[in-house]
Amino acid sequence: MTALVGMTAGQSFDLLAPVNLFGPRVKGQGPQDLPVNRTASQAGVRGLIHDPAWRLRVSGPAGALELSRKDLERMPQTEAVLPIACVEGWSTTAHWRGVRLAALLELAGIRRDRAVRLDSLQPRGAYRTTTMPPHYAWDTLTLVALELNGETLDADHGFPCRIIAPGRPGVLQTKWLHAISEEPA
Numbered sequence: 001m002t003a004l005v006g007m008t009a010g011q012s013f014d015l016l017a018p019v020n021l022f023g024p025r026v027k028g029q030g031p032q033d034l035p036v037n038r039t040a041s042q043a044g045v046r047g048l049i050h051d052p053a054w055r056l057r058v059s060g061p062a063g064a065l066e067l068s069r070k071d072l073e074r075m076p077q078t079e080a081v082l083p084i085a086c087v088e089g090w091s092t093t094a095h096w097r098g099v100r101l102a103a104l105l106e107l108a109g110i111r112r113d114r115a116v117r118l119d120s121l122q123p124r125g126a127y128r129t130t131t132m133p134p135h136y137a138w139d140t141l142t143l144v145a146l147e148l149n150g151e152t153l154d155a156d157h158g159f160p161c162r163i164i165a166p167g168r169p170g171v172l173q174t175k176w177l178h179a180i181s182e183e184p185a
């Protein structure tokens with residue numbers, strides 16, 4: 001009898017293990033209640049995101065700005081409830097807080113009819129750069145997010161800051177943002 005109980009317990013433990021392995025891809029899991037598609041380590045940015053010399057470079061016809069995370073925190077903050085919808089088959093809504101992308105575009109004099117280029121710290125890979133059409137870039141809910149669900153953005157969700165915009169596929173919600181510029185016409 002004792003042996004049988006022991007076996008049953010061991011078996012159920014083994015059955016749970018593969019579930020935990022896939023945990024990060026299950027809705028509602030991952031840091032800050034949001035799944036992660038690619039972690040900071042997988043993207044090769046672990047050693048870059050906490051560099052005190054990190055600045056967000058914003059450049060346009062009016063000039064170039066270099067903003068630290070503290071600089072961004074001191075700007076007016078906007079909150080938005082927006083989903084990340086990944087083609088891998090999950091969509092999770094979260095609470096975001098950060099600086100309006102439009103405010104940064106204005107500071108650099110980026111023109112309202114130009115697409116905006118967004119570059120990640122990520123050294124290589126398909127998602128390191130995106131181009132955002134003006135309609136999305138100037139949307140008042142499009143943020144350079146600093147916080148997710150009430151906390152400082154987790155490393156795996158894009159610390160020091162990331163893009164979150166309404167109505168865009170997950171692949172274009174650039175994490176570990178490093179530079180914002182005006183696309184050439």
Ligand SMILES: Nc1nc2c(c(=O)[nH]1)N[C@H]1C(S)=C(S)[C@@H](COP(=O)(O)O)O[C@H]1N2
Nearest residue numbers: 035036037038086120127157170171173175
């Ligand atoms: N730099 C960078 N940004 C990225 C990605 C990436 O691999 N690298 N993945 C994208 C994809 S496919 C999705 S679905 C979302 C996922 O964001 P999350 O991991 O914070 O949930 O980030 C997007 N932003």
Ligand SMILES: [Mo]
Nearest residue numbers: 086087170171
């Ligand atoms: Mo995705």
